[in-house]
Amino acid sequence: MAKIPNTVFSLRHFLVLSLALNVSFILRMFYDGEVGHNNSSLNRAKANNNVHKSRVVMSSTSSLKNSTCKDLTGSKNRIINLDHGDPTVYERFWRQTGDKSTIIIPGWQSMSYFSDVSNICWFLEAEFAKEVVRLHRVVGNAVTEGRHIVVGTGSSQLFLAALYALSPNHASQPINVVCASPYYSSYPSMTDYLKSGLYKWAGDADSYEKDGPYIELVTSPNNPDGHVRKSKVNRSQGLLVHDLAYYWPQYTPISSPSDHDLTLFTVSKSTGHAGMRIGWALVKDKEVAKKMTKFIELNTIGVSKDSQLRAAKILSAVSDSCEQENSKENESFFKFSHKVMANRWKQLREVVHHSELFSLSQFSPAFCNFFNRVLEPQPAFVWLKCEGNVEDCESFLRAHNIITRSGKHFGVSPKYVRISLLDTDENFTQFLDRLSTIQSL
Amino acid sequence: MAKIPNTVFSLRHFLVLSLALNVSFILRMFYDGEVGHNNSSLNRAKANNNVHKSRVVMSSTSSLKNSTCKDLTGSKNRIINLDHGDPTVYERFWRQTGDKSTIIIPGWQSMSYFSDVSNICWFLEAEFAKEVVRLHRVVGNAVTEGRHIVVGTGSSQLFLAALYALSPNHASQPINVVCASPYYSSYPSMTDYLKSGLYKWAGDADSYEKDGPYIELVTSPNNPDGHVRKSKVNRSQGLLVHDLAYYWPQYTPISSPSDHDLTLFTVSKSTGHAGMRIGWALVKDKEVAKKMTKFIELNTIGVSKDSQLRAAKILSAVSDSCEQENSKENESFFKFSHKVMANRWKQLREVVHHSELFSLSQFSPAFCNFFNRVLEPQPAFVWLKCEGNVEDCESFLRAHNIITRSGKHFGVSPKYVRISLLDTDENFTQFLDRLSTIQSL
Known part of the structure; x- marks a missing residue:
């Protein structure tokens, strides 16, 4: 240390x-x-x-289980935990919406396992699916035509469902799963924790050169560093999973509707409702959608209807806020969240600019079709580098009672840390x- | 056929x-x-x-994907699907409760991933945990003292979490998972679908004679046949998972509070809210509870807060209905559901009694501490046997447009079928x- x-x-x-x-x-x-x-x-x-x-929590990455914590608000001794991306920053917007985003569920509702068994994803609530399609249309961040929607208990479950669905049947060896570093720190453990014979983590996509089928995870904008990404491996037999959790106007310019084979989204990062545990996948291939549904059937026999109904209400309120925006008092969710992120990034850049110890990534501005102007990316996480002699940035900041996640968990140097920008003011x-x-x- | x-x-x-x-x-x-x-x-x-x-749905077991279905209510051509245990029978009770079981969730509520990080199960809502403990006290079907509660996305997720938690670390071979036949038809596929290197399905517990550690699943009352069960293998190094989804007063006499190392329950079968996807485990060993929590963190990063809050409301309404019961107009949930099941079983026994083609299991009456009298078991499923020359009971009933689940999926003879008694009137x-x-x- x-x-x-x-x-x-x-x-x-x-x-x-x-x-x-x-x-x-x-x-x-x-x-x-x-x-x-x-x-x-x-x-x-x-x-x-x-x-x-x-x-x-998250002791596996932060190893803080035994540390003490004195509740001295405002004091240097108070521990500030920015290790995980808990999106509480958006709570203020949702308080303003009042009844528009409130849901009422009577005791007799949604008792059955089934939502619509004529759908491949038989536990998908029609209202939720409708609002997913509508929101993508309003925002312009994904093509939904010709796609099957699969709902999941967060996009984590859909990530696992995608690995299951894309793994070849009856293969003698598990298929390799790769992602360019820095990659989301949970990908390796989520892929390997059950020691599956279907798929296994194979590390950095940049150095992947094996023959045969593989699965590449493309996170764009990327968690942790916020950069827009494309597939890196570029070999034949690659199966791509696009994790677009952060492809929303508050984080990055919406350049065009995403149009991939298998794309993951989540309410956790789009609207801030992480406690709902709702994500969705847009899936081109019918057989892949079927296998993903089968995974969720065997894993949890479907997805909470209560949360799907609530998510439908929340997504609807977001779309409404975009379509009905007419004044400062009535600003859209994305205008609100973009402003919050812009303010935070501005303040952060000022502080880092005056420091010789830290540096930040630079991002190129791009035209955002949603806001209809050129904008800079403003990622949900800060990817901070400790300059000079600080080799272990996480420990360095930990000594100042700031909890972050080390670059080593993302497959890169411990000179980097990931810091959440989605926490409370x-x-x-x-x-x-x-x-x-x-x-x- | x-x-x-x-x-x-x-x-x-x-x-x-x-x-x-x-x-x-x-x-x-x-x-x-x-x-x-x-x-x-x-x-x-x-x-x-x-x-x-x-x-x-459930085409993997019923293979009905391409069958046609004519909507002729009351006609012999109408297909009656009793393949799965969708608990819609209880909807009527919940309609009667009105506002008492209604939940209102404003848009700003439950946004964080975390519920109470001082708890091992950091995504467990305190209100839900409180109502679980209360309901077990009211019903007398489980000891909760000295137990950690782990909430899951249905008891399916908790079943998988238990396998993960009980599998030895760093073992060279996967641990064997067994259950006496007839066993729940999904156990084998849930255990093996990811070809895990940690655990694998090893079939009928009755014939299991291998040395070394193993996991035995004890379902009591049993799905599909409704009988009360104890561990069958009785060797050293056995790790037990008790699946008590049906250990509720409407299905079986409550003889004593269950008191095991690891016990699973679910709202799907207790209150009928299958669409919530909420189950809970009572876990004696702290390290097992931690590993189960870790499984759920890697699988779905927690469990829907909306459904936990709704489940708390529903369980509370059940406990209230038991504690405030004072007249026929104000009967408890268990009195209602016991009466419904008793009526169904009575009618069913009459029909089967007059038939030479079918037979049913016999159950011994026992004293129920909850109802304070001797009662007969009345399981959620009928375990029907086709007598005489009918070797494939599922196909035989299918020819009469009744969809059931064959005994072969439960590890026994196709002369048996499982039929849900929890469907609509x-x-x-x-x-x-x-x-x-x-x-x-």
């Missing part, structure tokens, strides 16, 4: 911090003023609580505060 | 059929009269629709009608 530095404050750091705090407070006053809900303080406390509690502000005070080793 | 018989009506058959229809109509008048909901006809149509649609009555007209080959 790196030495804990003696923190030195300079006037310049105070200025940057003060600017960041101001923007954050103005934003909070503006939005909280419009929320009339009685439970807002309760919920803020809960969100705060989550931050503290969540240090225990409180944690984000604290994070900037902390970062601006770190001047040297 | 068996020859299609020339159906012969006798006075005796008309009498049995008429009796069955009368009981069914009286029941329906009684309950429908108390339902004030506007959507009741819509829902009945939907339920009916499901019956017709569902013939396409309409289908049950039609089924009895059809059965009473089948006199000979």
